[in-house]
Amino acid sequence: MTQSGVSQHIKKLEEQLGTPLLLRDGKQFSLSDAGRKLYQEGQQILQALSNVAQHIGDDPAFEGTVRIMSPGSLGLKLYPHLLDLQVYHPQLSVEYRFAPNHDIENGVVSGDADLGFVTRPSDSPLLHCQPIAQEQLLLVTPASVAVPHWQDLCALGFIDHPDGDYHASLLLQPNYPQYKGSKTFTRKGFSNQIGLILEPVSRGLGFTVLPAYAVAAFDKSAQIRTHTLTTPVSETIYYCCRRGEALPRRLTTVLDEARKWL
Incomplete structure (x- = not known):
């Protein structure tokens, strides 16, 4: 930006905040107390924005919350093994609910569950179901x-x-x-x-x-x-997730564990 452009932006900031940001002395200037505060807080905001961008793009395989629903029999088999996985990876949080097939489908569609295991394939166009095992x-x-x-x-x-x-x-x-x-x-x-x-x-x-x-x-x-x-x-046991959504790596981790034990 040109010097005049910078000066115009600073003037607009001062008008918006209702306080001078610079102490002017001819062609020289220094930051006012308000200017120093704005500079310090601005640095923190820019760093926070940078961290947000980095966090959103991050997709760890063993961190974050995984919300699962399944019939009780499958839960009795799977949940202890998923707890073992969580012991090895404490940044992984497993939330497990037992429910009948219909409630599981509704839970995945509504977003209350990330992953569902059902014993009948769903006819909902909003769900993707794939066979994973037999019981x-x-x-x-x-x-x-x-x-x-x-x-x-x-x-x-x-x-x-x-x-x-x-x-x-x-x-x-x-x-x-x-x-x-x-x-x-x-x-x-x-x-x-x-x-x-x-x-x-x-x-x-x-x-x-x-x-x-x-x-x-x-x-x-x-x-x-x-x-x-x-x-x-x-x-036949099926896993179901919302159609058209790529599975985060933490869900892929849980699916791999389910395939291992089922």
Whole structure:
């Protein structure tokens, strides 16, 4: 800028702030007290702007918050391993919520979650879903049931859960021709807490169908029995994220960890 241009800008600044920034003495000048304050604060502002630009362009693989939603069974499997990852990388913060498929889809679409794991592909045009693994469904009875004959299941009754009818239909329909829906059985209980669904089964109060990771996490394994049926059934696990958005490296880190353990 020319000297006259600089002088005009300084004059406009003085008018805006209502105070002189320069002490003028002929062709000489020095900074007023207000001028020194403006200079010092201006340096801090410019440095802050530089830091913002650098921070926005930074994409660390092991720093920042990752918000995840998944069905409970997957969460029981994944969350401990993600905590191990966080122990090695303390700048990584993992926020994990258990939820049914529909709530997971809504959470990712709304931005409440960065990444979702679901057991059914979404038909939302706002989501990108990709298969990542398989999880077997298991028939679980009290330990006293050696072979799950149809009459034994009818006598026991069904321990229901939020996905109980869906899981039972997937596994029992191809294995028991008598099956006509979970209402075929007497409903002996219900729980929406993934860690408690097998508690009544362990006490001989009924049977249920659950994904394998939920069964593996139950701490009273001696009191239940899982059965391999003639036609095994597995659910496909998908990860979903907002369509058209590139995943930050910290989310890629979590996805790689999920692939490793699932």
